[in-house]
Amino acid sequence: MVPNLETIGLDADDTLWHNERFFKLTQERFADLLAQHGDRDLLDARLLAAERRNLGSYGFGVKGFVLSMIETAVEVSGGTVPGPVLSELLAMGREMLAHPIDLFPHVKETVAGLASSHHLILITKGDLLHQERKLAQSGLGDFFARVEIVSDKRPQTYARIFGGTSGGAERAMMVGNSMKSDVVPAIDAGSWGVFVPHDLAWDLEHADAPEDRRFRAIPDLGGLPDLVAEIG
Numbered sequence: 001m002v003p004n005l006e007t008i009g010l011d012a013d014d015t016l017w018h019n020e021r022f023f024k025l026t027q028e029r030f031a032d033l034l035a036q037h038g039d040r041d042l043l044d045a046r047l048l049a050a051e052r053r054n055l056g057s058y059g060f061g062v063k064g065f066v067l068s069m070i071e072t073a074v075e076v077s078g079g080t081v082p083g084p085v086l087s088e089l090l091a092m093g094r095e096m097l098a099h100p101i102d103l104f105p106h107v108k109e110t111v112a113g114l115a116s117s118h119h120l121i122l123i124t125k126g127d128l129l130h131q132e133r134k135l136a137q138s139g140l141g142d143f144f145a146r147v148e149i150v151s152d153k154r155p156q157t158y159a160r161i162f163g164g165t166s167g168g169a170e171r172a173m174m175v176g177n178s179m180k181s182d183v184v185p186a187i188d189a190g191s192w193g194v195f196v197p198h199d200l201a202w203d204l205e206h207a208d209a210p211e212d213r214r215f216r217a218i219p220d221l222g223g224l225p226d227l228v229a230e231i232g
Contacts, residue, residue, distance in 0.1 A: 004232040006167035008114055009158070009186070010144075011176030012124035012131065014198045015221070016111070017138060018102045023065060026092050030069050033085055037076040047072045059151050061126035066093035097130055101137040106222030108140065113225055115143035119165060122147045123158075123174065125181065153181040158189035173231070175224060180207035187212050192231065196221060 013019035027047065031040040038046070050068040058064030069089050073081045114120060122144045124131055131149045135141050148161050162172035173192035176182025183193035184207055195209065195217040209215065216227055 005118065005171055005173055005228060007119045007121060007162060007165045007172040009121045009123045009172060009174040011182045012122055013126065014177045015175065015196055016103060016107050016140065022096050022099050026096055029092060033088060034073055034076060043076065046076055061130060062093055062096045063127055066090065101134055103138060104221065106220055110221045110224050111140055111143045114228065120144045121161060123161060124149055125153060153185055155185045155188040158186045158191055162189065162191055179209060183215065184210055187214050194218060194227065
């Protein structure tokens, strides 16, 4: 019998380990630093607009976030933001890049178990050096047959990655916490898409759940082995 699944793609940030909480904490500090130029809601909205505007230039990750904070600080202050404030924003970015890796419950045993029976690929967005460092610190690197650090996650991204495996996209599954980046485009590429919700989500990653037979949702990665067994 030919298996339904041969390859499992896994997202990294906020699927395997904590990430968004560091962005949220830094954004709160940003709002405190710029409080004289607007309330938190205004500053959050201006920062989000800058992030959206800059994605095409800076991509995803801490470095783009820091540059967007600096740009927003200059804008809301009318160009009068003091040098020490800019220095503090840069220091906050360095702290984010150095934060320790904290795996979610069930991650290590789930990844280790699935690696013995399936072809695992880490598929993540973000800065190359930062993502490589996080993977090395996670202790999970040896379980992945491949690591793909991509600029964006679109159907063609998954078609390329899964298309290079023996079973192709139809026998592949993508697992992650972003409906927009991990689930919907993987299903559009012909793969299974598994949503693992996270209580913190970046505003630019929201999307509606697809109405598709290849869509599944699990509360955490502890439920993934049973789902994989069910699909076959």
